[in-house]
Each structure stands twice: as structure tokens, then as C-alpha cells.
Amino acid sequence: MTSSGEDAEDDEVVTQQTFERDRVEAPEFPYRNAPRVRLREAGVSVFRGRVPARDATAYILTARNRSPEPADGQKPGIAVRRLSTRKLEAAGFVIVPDAGSVSYPEHCEVTWSASPLGPPERVWPPEVQEAFNACSTGEEEGWQ
Amino acid sequence: MAVTNVRSLIRAGEAPWLRVGEPPWQPTSNTGSVHALLSYGHPSIGTFRIGDDLVLFAVAYEDDEDELSVWAYVPVPADVFQGQQFDTAASLRQYVNECFAGHTAVFAAANDLAIERWGIRDVNRRPDGLTDAATEFMWSVMKAESFHRLQAAIRLAEAENLVEPERAGLS
Numbered sequence: 001m002t003s004s005g006e007d008a009e010d011d012e013v014v015t016q017q018t019f020e021r022d023r024v025e026a027p028e029f030p031y032r033n034a035p036r037v038r039l040r041e042a043g044v045s046v047f048r049g050r051v052p053a054r055d056a057t058a059y060i061l062t063a064r065n066r067s068p069e070p071a072d073g074q075k076p077g078i079a080v081r082r083l084s085t086r087k088l089e090a091a092g093f094v095i096v097p098d099a100g101s102v103s104y105p106e107h108c109e110v111t112w113s114a115s116p117l118g119p120p121e122r123v124w125p126p127e128v129q130e131a132f133n134a135c136s137t138g139e140e141e142g143w144q
Numbered sequence: 145m146a147v148t149n150v151r152s153l154i155r156a157g158e159a160p161w162l163r164v165g166e167p168p169w170q171p172t173s174n175t176g177s178v179h180a181l182l183s184y185g186h187p188s189i190g191t192f193r194i195g196d197d198l199v200l201f202a203v204a205y206e207d208d209e210d211e212l213s214v215w216a217y218v219p220v221p222a223d224v225f226q227g228q229q230f231d232t233a234a235s236l237r238q239y240v241n242e243c244f245a246g247h248t249a250v251f252a253a254a255n256d257l258a259i260e261r262w263g264i265r266d267v268n269r270r271p272d273g274l275t276d277a278a279t280e281f282m283w284s285v286m287k288a289e290s291f292h293r294l295q296a297a298i299r300l301a302e303a304e305n306l307v308e309p310e311r312a313g314l315s
Binding site for chain 2: 019036038039040041045058059060062063064065066068098100101102103104107109
């Protein structure tokens with residue numbers, strides 16, 4: 001499952017991963033469009049550049065102390081999409097580097113503030129969520 | 145790898161630094177000392193200070209489908225992560241799990257990333273030692289939880305005269 005959207009250089013995109021590409025109950029929103037307030041998230045996690053689904057997934061599973069190779073049943077739901085950094089910044093989002101001690105993939109957090117100098121908001125209004133979703137380049141890649 | 149004894153973090157059976165209701169990655173009041181080494185949504189591996197001790201924390205179990213997560217804590221030498229950069233999350237995870245291997249660690253169970261219970265477990269030296277210890281810890285939590293619920297049910301039944309105290313046995 002690979003589809004090409006707009007052409008963009010690696011440093012002009014960030015990669016967002018999902019385990020829910022095959023979720024039939026919400027096929028239009030398989031990717032998170034906002035922080036999960038319940039889990040105290042301050043932003044949406046992404047990776048700098050064009051990161052393959054395999055590498056993004058291995059990072060996430062390893063963070064959870066799981067095997068970096070997902071179960072066979074999980075693989076159809078795994079995918080990544082690219083978001084344009086230019087569009088994100090133009091829409092008022094901030095890409096905050098948060099790589100810690102790991103070189104690759106480079107974890108970042110996309111945050112949004114209601115005012116230019118204000119703190120990151122945990123609750124994103126629907127229009128902000130739509131704006132975030134609109135930053136997708138249309139490029140998507142499944143588990144390969 | 146030399147590691148300070150975890151008992152230094154426990155005084156009179158209490159871990160006052162581990163506050164119920166707080167996020168597992170910053171359970172102390174000294175939140176400014178938290179240093180994340182690996183994050184996704186929230187810090188998953190990192191360190192924080194308790195006085196002079198540097199404490200390593202790491203997710204031992206977490207799943208998107210599950211509100212429960214299990215976290216492990218062990219004191220480490222102050223310079224153990226200084227200047228350390230890891231190629232991948234897997235190489236960091238291997239290094240971190242080796243910090244726990246063969247040591248006694250504090251484990252905390254969190255519900256929706258808020259600490260609910262804690263305990264102490266030995267971590268074996270096998271590659272899955274951290275997972276093994278987290279599983280043992282959760283079994284002990286579930287057993288204690290079941291017993292407490294049974295006791296509460298018996299007390300309620302006694303209060304409503306549904307059962308005689310001497311027949312309940314567990315009251």
C-alpha cells in the first residue's frame with residue numbers, strides 16, 4: 001500500500017505512524033489529529049523526515065518494551081503518512097525536536113498554542129484538528 | 145554495572161518519592177530533574193533525581209489497547225548516561241534493560257498514566273527479565289486486589305446480616 005502525494009524533500013516532511021489503518025469504524029481518521037488528553041499528551045508524536053513504517057513501528061514498540069517486530073495480526077493496520085513541515089508551520093503548529101538519546105528515527109512533537117507565546121494546548125479545537133489533518137502530503141506507506 | 149541498592153530508595157517500607165496519581169515518568173515533586181531519553185507521546189525511558197540518587201525509569205509494559213501500564217525504577221550511577229547517544233531505540237532499550245538485569249527494582253502500575261500501586265521485584269538476567277518481573281508484579285497486584293475486594297464484600301455482607309462473621313473466615 002503505497003501512494004504518492006506531493007513531491008517533497010525529506011527535510012520538508014515529518015512522518016506520522018498509525019496502528020489503526022484498518023479500523024473499519026473510523027476509516028476516515030486512522031491517524032491522530034490531536035494530543036490524547038486522557039494520556040496527558042502535549043502534542044502529536046511524529047518523526048523527522050521520511051521514515052518507513054517498519055522503522056517508525058519498531059521505535060514505538062521498543063518504547064513499550066515490546067518486540068520491534070509487530071504481530072502478524074497488527075501489520076495490516078500499520079501505516080505511515082507524511083505531513084508537510086511548511087504547511088504545519090504556516091498553520092501555526094510548532095515542530096519541537098524531542099529525540100532524547102536516540103539518533104534514528106528522530107522523534108519530534110507537533111504542538112499548537114492558542115496564542116503565539118502561549119503554552120502548548122492539550123485540547124485542540126475541531127478546526128485545529130482539521131488544519132493538522134490538512135497538512136498531510138497525501139503520501140502514505142503501509143507495512144512492507 | 146555497579147548500581148546503588150534500590151533499598152536506599154525505600155525507607156520503612158515506604159517510597160515517599162513515588163506519589164500515587166502522578167505520571168510515572170515524573171513521580172517526584174522535583175519534576176525539573178526529569179530527563180527523557182526516549183519519548184513517544186510521553187517519556188518512556190529517562191532519569192530523574194531523588195536527592196543525590198539518579199533513578200532510571202523505563203516502561204516495562206504498555207499497549208494502546210490497555211489503560212494499564214507498568215513502569216520500573218532503579219538507581220544508577222550518576223554518569224551512566226552522560227554523553228551517551230544510541231543509534232536506535234532498540235540499542236537504548238537493550239542498554240537500559242541491562243541496567244535492570246540482576247537487580248532489585250521498584251515497579252509501579254499506572255492506570256491511564258497515573259500511578260496507582262507500587263512494589264519491589266528482582267529482575268532476572270534473561271533478555272526478557274524486565275518483562276518477567278513486570279508480569280510477576282502485576283500478578284501480585286491482581287491477587288492483592290482480589291483479596292481486598294473479597295474482604296470488602298464479606299464486610300458488606302456482614303453489615304447487612306447476610307453472613308455470620310465466624311462463617312466468613314476471611315473477615
